[in-house]
Amino acid sequence: MGTSLRxxxxxxxxxxxxxxxxxxxxxxxxxxxxxxxSTTTSAHSSSVSAVTSGTGTGGGGxxxxxxxxxxxxxxxxxSSGVGGSIAPACPxxxxxxxxxxxxxxxxxxxxxxxxxxxxxxxxxxTNAVYRAPLGPNPIPQLIAGNxxxxxxxxxPGADARFxxxxxxxxxxxxxxxxxxxxxxxxxxxITADKGFPVTTIAGKVGDCQHVxxxxxxxxxxxxxxxxxxxxxxxxxxxxxxxVDQNYVRTIGIGLAAxxxxxxxxxxxxxxxxxxxxxxxxxxxxxxxxxLFAGSSTVVITDQQNNRVRAMSVTAPNGVSSxxxxxxxxxxxxxxxxxxxxxxxxxxAVPNGYAVSDTYNNSIRGIAQSxxxxxxxxxxxxxxxxxxxxxxxxxxxxxxxxxxSQGAHELYIVEAATQIRRMPMQ
Numbered sequence: 309m310g311t312s313l314r315x316x317x318x319x320x321x322x323x324x325x326x327x328x329x330x331x332x333x334x335x336x337x338x339x340x341x342x343x344x345x346s347t348t349t350s351a352h353s354s355s356v357s358a359v360t361s362g363t364g365t366g367g368g369g370x371x372x373x374x375x376x377x378x379x380x381x382x383x384x385x386x387s388s389g390v391g392g393s394i395a396p397a398c399p400x401x402x403x404x405x406x407x408x409x410x411x412x413x414x415x416x417x418x419x420x421x422x423x424x425x426x427x428x429x430x431x432x433x434t435n436a437v438y439r440a441p442l443g444p445n446p447i448p449q450l451i452a453g454n455x456x457x458x459x460x461x462x463x464p465g466a467d468a469r470f471x472x473x474x475x476x477x478x479x480x481x482x483x484x485x486x487x488x489x490x491x492x493x494x495x496x497x498i499t500a501d502k503g504f505p506v507t508t509i510a511g512k513v514g515d516c517q518h519v520x521x522x523x524x525x526x527x528x529x530x531x532x533x534x535x536x537x538x539x540x541x542x543x544x545x546x547x548x549x550x551v552d553q554n555y556v557r558t559i560g561i562g563l564a565a566x567x568x569x570x571x572x573x574x575x576x577x578x579x580x581x582x583x584x585x586x587x588x589x590x591x592x593x594x595x596x597x598x599l600f601a602g603s604s605t606v607v608i609t610d611q612q613n614n615r616v617r618a619m620s621v622t623a624p625n626g627v628s629s630x631x632x633x634x635x636x637x638x639x640x641x642x643x644x645x646x647x648x649x650x651x652x653x654x655x656a657v658p659n660g661y662a663v664s665d666t667y668n669n670s671i672r673g674i675a676q677s678x679x680x681x682x683x684x685x686x687x688x689x690x691x692x693x694x695x696x697x698x699x700x701x702x703x704x705x706x707x708x709x710x711x712s713q714g715a716h717e718l719y720i721v722e723a724a725t726q727i728r729r730m731p732m733q
Contacts, residue, residue: 433473475488556619594612630642648672682732717732
């Protein structure tokens with residue numbers, strides 16, 4: 309059974325409607341393990357294309373993070389069993405044409421990027437993590453886990469085992485990828501080093517309950533999903549924010565022994581509830597999915613309340629409605645007329661945020677307290693095009709923004725089987 313993509317890693321950036329295009333390629337493929345490469349921060353850019361699904365060995369999921377891959381020609385990759393047949397040039401505005409990566413009955417779980425001798429994209433599927441270069445015809449390569457096996461094993465690269473990967477976050481400076489191993493109720497860490505070692509940093513495999521702690525190894529997670537690293541520029545990073553059932557919790561990853569490995573609940577309650585504009589543990593959520601941490605605020609997609617919430621990063625962690633009033637499909641003022649239908653992925657873009665409005669089949673923009681449509685919403689099928697009238701997106705979930713040298717692009721996980729890219733001005 310396939311899973312769906314939940315989240316993507318991204319950098320900060322801005323809002324403008326863009327054209328939607330496909331990264332389309334075909335053929336069967338086989339993944340192979342790459343040689344180790346160091347990683348550093350990657351650039352940003354933006355436009356929507358899609359990575360369509362093909363027949364292969366991959367798995368699936370709901371949200372995403374980043375990647376890295378070794379470079380070899382398309383012909384040598386195909387002859388060695390890595391990759392597949394290369395399709396003709398992509399239609400529409402598409403600087404990159406990417407191979408089909410996953411079978412249609414499987415789902416992506418996450419994408420992000422560490423960057424290095426790349427840039428590269430890291431791709432999480434249900435039980436494995438791959439990396440691929442963000443250039444023409446990238447070939448995904450296995451770095452950790454096994455897509456055909458479910459498990460809970462730490463260890464180097466392909467020796468590790470996962471169970472339903474979900475949210476992802478990346479520390480580009482340290483070359484570390486953090487992942488939610490949802491089926492095991494733990495947080496895993498992959499170091500971009502030779503062998504890509506995988507370790508468990510929070511929770512206990514199979515012990516799915518809500519336990520805060522200041523003692524490493526004794527805290528527990530109940531139903532972790534979305535993941536975000538603390539504010540950009542906070543070096544070294546001190547905490548991870550994780551959505552855990554109807555709570556927002558922090559996991560200490562700082563160098564100080566007093567904080568590393570700690571787990572603390574900072575907002576939410578066990579029972580689901582409506583948007584109540586309350587503080588900390590008095591606040592209620594209803595099915596939060598993804599989150600993005602800024603310098604003073606964490607924004608959270610509260611999917612069953614059909615809105616985006618904002619939480620202060622400082623105690624007592626006040627939670628308020630950021631955008632959205634009711635379930636529907638309407639642009640307008642965030643506090644009076646804005647409407648969404650099951651928002652899932654969220655990321656910062658220039659001048660605001662981009663949100664996957666999953667059951668409206670669209671990407672929405674939030675800027676200056678206004679909700680708008682960036683792409684999709686009218687055509688409920690896959691279609692290359694521009695904005696609302698021409699672009700077709702089906703059930704978008706995870707988002708990842710990338711930008712460099714004045715170019716900006718938003719990467720979108722669609723229907724758990726494809727990655728599309730949307731140039732943004």
